[in-house]
Amino acid sequence: MGLFRFKGFPGKGTFPHGIHPPDNKFFSADKAIEVFPTPAKVLLPLLQNIGAPCEPVVKSKQQVAVGELVGKGKAFVSAALHSPVAGKVKKPAMVTLPNGRHMQAIQIAADEDQNPGEVLWEKLSAKDWPTDCISIYDPATISKVIHDAGIVGLGGAAFPTHVKVMPDENKMIDTLMINGCECEPFLTPDYRLMMEAPGAIVTGALLAGRAISAKEIIICVEDNKPLAIERLRRITAQTVIRVAVVQTKYPQGSEKQLVKSVLDLDVPLGGLPSDVGVAMSNVGTIAAIGMAVIKEEPLTHRVISVSGGGIANPKNLFVPIGVSVGELIDYCGGLTKDAARVVSGGPMMGFSFSDMDTPVTKGTSGITVLTHEDVDRENETSCVRCGRCVDACPMNLVPTKLAMASRYKNPALAVKYNINACFECGSCTYVCPANIKLVQLIRTGKQQVAAMNK
Structure with a gap:
């Protein structure tokens, strides 16, 4: 130091x-970063940010250019959305994001013979x-x-x-x-x-x-x-x-x-x-x-990792927003025989999901494919009051108290224990010898608190 x-x-x-x-x-x-080829279509969820969704400003059958505005962020905490390809707008679609939220999306069929990513x-x-x-x-x-x-x-x-x-x-x-x-x-x-x-x-x-x-x-x-x-x-x-x-x-x-x-x-x-x-x-x-x-270029592409022991050929890719996860996995040689779980993001704070048609969004930093060895854990047992989660928590919280308040549906108690100060880093779950799914319980507790405050 x-x-x-x-x-x-x-x-x-x-x-x-x-x-x-x-x-x-x-x-x-x-x-080294590779440029992903232009996909046949992209699917652009209207919500790709914390805050309010953007509102579509294009219609079906409309032709759009690379970088053209397709969604306008009208709320203060919202963000505009631009097409990463030249192509034709198709009928609106619904997608389920890795966090489980359903969202309307703009679907664009890409024109042939283009690679704006390059x-x-x-x-x-x-x-x-x-x-x-x-x-x-x-x-x-x-x-x-x-x-x-x-x-x-x-x-x-x-x-x-x-x-x-x-x-x-x-x-x-x-x-x-x-x-x-x-x-x-x-x-x-x-x-x-x-x-x-x-x-x-x-x-x-x-x-x-x-x-x-x-x-x-x-x-x-x-x-x-x-x-x-x-x-x-x-x-x-x-x-x-x-x-x-x-x-x-x-x-x-x-x-x-x-x-x-x-x-x-x-x-x-x-x-x-x-x-x-x-x-x-x-x-x-x-x-x-x-x-x-x-360079006067809006945000239409980003770098992501496709990594982990469950992917045949891990890569770093420069990809258009809206490309499907399945296409990225195929481009990286597909899944290995011992692939067990696909995660949007990393294993500590990411979300597991199973629909390979899920599109990459602006917030997708990577796709991690874990193996059975990575995810196999012993069955959950009772809390042994060891205090390891408290020692690990960077926010000085008591994760077991937050988790139990959630498990027993007591959002008022969860608020007392400062549940919203938790940013779900997963440190507590990682060190827990009882294999208690602390972060998942805390996420549920936050939903309970939000429902209580409505």
Whole structure:
């Protein structure tokens, strides 16, 4: 940790509690990003962000171009939706997202002989990203471009990014933190993006920093990614951006934990990083900002990992939003004989699902295919009061109390125990010797609380 302190950050590079699961990055960390061929059709759910769904602005049989607006985010916390292909709009469809929510979707049949992904990836991975002309962009203009481009958090949360960069007189932002930790096991899209498109990240960070008038910009990376750290340090050397190297630990990439690790600031319970003068964004999101402002490209494609022991040939892919999971799995050689579970995201915070027609959304950071060995667990037994879940919880909660309040349908008690402060990292479930499905119970408890408050 001497190196961390030498760089002048007030934090210690770590946070209280947390766990150290095997990162399993070896499946895909060394696989260069491949551009996925244009699929025959895409299916675009109207809800691809935290907040309200967007509203369709196209009709059946309408011809659309690549990047054309097809859904308008009319609510404040919503995001626009753009077509990733040129093609014809088909009848609306219904899809079930991995979290179980049913949602209307725009269906577009792609024209033949096109591959916009190749063009976009060439722009994203270019070497000529500017760093010395950011001042020509007005902060209000940057914010508007982010809004119009439909950019959301690509780390998985999918919070509309324009909301984060809008000026707020009540919350002055001093520091912009760019999250490149990628602590979720198996997933490597952020790592590959830092390796292959660092210029877009750096320019995007400077633009986002200007939009919020941040005095300091910090890119945060776990110390298990030395090549990405070296690359980022080299490209940021002539800029105001600093690179913070933090300890590899789960869930280091969580907002509150990363603020503690780097800045030694405590985000209040139920609060946001903005309450302590910090704005945070994922490296993929920041690269999308660069694409929108400098290259005038809305968010239509993203990098994802298809990884795990249950996939024949793990890859990192640059894919159009709306392509089906089944097509990605087929492109990666299909499932292995011991494949047992398909997860949207990583194994700690992702959602298991079985419908391979499920489309990739803006918030899909990866597809993890687990084996029977990965998922086999002993049967659940009674809580032994060992306290391991308490020791692991990065939010200083008592997960067993939250789970039992949920199991016995007592939402008022769950609120008393601060159930909504849990961000479902899965650390408690991982360490539980009784194999109690704590996170699933806590999710159910949150639904009970929401129903109680209606």
